[in-house]
Amino acid sequence: MNRPTIVFVFSREGTDTSTRYGGFARRLVKSGNFPEADVKTVALENLIYHVSYDKTSVIDARTGFDLGDAQFVYLKSWSGLADEAVALAHYLFAKGVPFADMLAHGRGQSKLVTLFKQWAAGNRVPQTLYCHNQEIIFETRAIDLLGERFIMKDVYGTKGQNNYLVTVDEAKQILEEEKNEDINYLFQSYIPNDGDYRVGVYGGVSKFVLKRVSDQLSHLNNISAGGRGELLATEDAPERLLNLAKRAAAASELQFAGVDIIQDKHTKKWYILEVNQGSQIVTGAYASVNSTLFNDGLRLLMRQNMKRRRSKPRKIIGRRAIAILPELNIESVVAKIDTGAYSSTLHAENIHIEKSGVVEELVFDIVPGEFIQTKSGKAETHRVRDFYTQKVRSSNGHIQVRYTIKTKISLDNIRFMASITLSDRSAMGYPLLIGRKLLRSRFIVNVELNEQNEIDWKY
Incomplete structure (x- = not known):
């Protein structure tokens, strides 16, 4: 090794x-x-x-x-x-x-x-x-x-x-x-060519297309270097060109960009030459057309930003995390983070229904162990009236009917209500599994991190 x-x-x-x-x-x-x-x-x-x-x-x-x-x-x-x-x-x-x-x-x-x-x-x-x-x-x-x-x-x-x-x-x-x-x-x-393209991407949309051809005295197609330019309508431009310009601007994290693209005249392959930040909008060839299209993109982006809801930045957690379930007196439990699973599941024992008159109660035990600690340090029995059943498909494709409860959970200092199914996870590595339904809009998973938010990679 x-x-x-x-x-x-x-x-x-x-x-x-x-x-x-x-x-x-x-x-x-x-x-x-x-x-x-x-x-x-x-x-x-x-x-x-x-x-x-x-x-x-x-x-x-x-x-x-x-x-x-x-x-x-x-x-x-x-x-x-x-x-x-x-x-x-x-x-x-x-x-x-x-x-x-x-x-x-x-x-x-x-x-x-x-x-x-x-x-x-x-x-x-x-x-x-x-x-x-x-x-x-x-x-x-x-x-x-x-x-x-x-x-x-x-x-x-x-x-x-x-x-x-x-x-x-x-x-x-x-x-x-x-x-x-x-x-x-x-x-x-050097890319042999019959000219190149400057594509103005404004508000994330390819709007301005200028084909540039050299004067044959230089390898440069730039108009500033003596080349000539031809304005193309976007509907007449190659779709591959427009899509590539959008991707190039996004890769450079620019909402307003001048993207220079060239096509090899022999292989017909397209290449990104440069991506410039809003280059030559009010100067250069066809400046009046270019600035009008730029204004259209600016208005589009303004409308999008005004409609967009403000959201808090998502926290980053690792492939394991430590959770607290205060209503179940669980002081600490190591959870496996699994974006491939939809639901979240907690290990419980002796899960059954008891009736008190016409009222049904879901009864289950939480038993402390290596990866789960209760406040009392002992096994605790819980009775819940607010529960329901749901079908859950396991990793091997089998469908199980599980009881689901709603309870407060604190994960990486974020507390919220969560729906968690109960199941016997004694054969699994960790007593709590967190699925993507709970993660969505709250967390981003970095698989290099452990439950202490430390990088835990092996050679």
């Missing part, structure tokens, strides 16, 4: 003894921490970000280790390289790798972050390479993945500025000429 790997991430590479780099983890290990794990320290500036629809990775150039193979990643410091940290966090989140701090899983501003958000959402993007220390891309020969000629563009560029179609030698020459300028580049496969 392979040893798990824990990775500590810093902005810049330092020495193995500096507490701002390798010395941090070394001191933790020296104190007896992580005896069962391999510990690595990496620098954001040395990470090679490779994103494509088929294969995506974030690899430490110094060791060749893919951070997607780690069991835990701690982003200790990302000062000065915030977008590199955000892109890494989105990669780890999509790969299911636990990491801290979640603050890094933010929005970001660069094209690098946009690409990783789109990849994580399942949208196709051009094969792209990035490393803050740009010479690493060439030293490791990673650039060979992109073919003889490829796109080289400023990770923060706009309107086609600092955007080139180059060979390896031409790229190196540009980097040499601009070595004193604060520009970092993405390196991206």
Whole structure:
């Protein structure tokens, strides 16, 4: 069995003894921490970000280790390289790798972050390479993945500025000429095309479609770079294009977005190039039409927000939780959280009906045990008149008729009335099962958490 790997991430590479780099983890290990794990320290500036629809990775150039193979990643410091940290966090989140701090899983501003958000959402993007220390891309020969000629563009560029179609030698020459300028580049496969599309997504709806074609003197289709534009009615635009633009805007968490999409003229596959925040609404080609459609989207979103009921944020609980049932004198009971089950069920014994005249009472015993504690510490008999029967289908498909009671329950400090069926769960792991009917609109389940709301994952 392979040893798990824990990775500590810093902005810049330092020495193995500096507490701002390798010395941090070394001191933790020296104190007896992580005896069962391999510990690595990496620098954001040395990470090679490779994103494509088929294969995506974030690899430490110094060791060749893919951070997607780690069991835990701690982003200790990302000062000065915030977008590199955000892109890494989105990669780890999509790969299911636990990491801290979640603050890094933010929005970001660069094209690098946009690409990783789109990849994580399942949208196709051009094969792209990035490393803050740009010479690493060439030293490791990673650039060979992109073919003889490829796109080289400023990770923060706009309107086609600092955007080139180059060979390896031409790229190196540009980097040499601009070595004193604060520009970092993405390196991206060139998509052969007959133009691209700018789609305005306003209020979550694709409303504005502009087809852009280059002037044949440049690889750029941008109108600001000399290209020409043709306004398309949405009903004349490919449905695939409109749907992809909506998905791209949603993946970037933008209600108002300018989405740039290109189609490979040979394979006919669509690619997301960029997703911009409400770009060129009152400027650029067809600005009057664009601003009118933007206003329509704004009014739509305003109406939706006004209609939407305010709701409290849902709490996060784990795959197990501790509950209190005060009316049944249950001081503490460990509950299994099961979103596959509809109803909630409590273990009870000696369940039967007794009649007192014409009144029926449901009688049952609650017996304390390893996972359930009563206030008295002893078995208690309860009599309930407010009950009913319901049919419950078990996991093996059998239908049972169970008695159901209504009682107060406190789960993760939220108290409410709940309908709970009674059954003999002595053969089950936990005396209380919480199903999705009780969870709905109250809780979100994180299966990595235990009943103490602690991460409880195993190698």
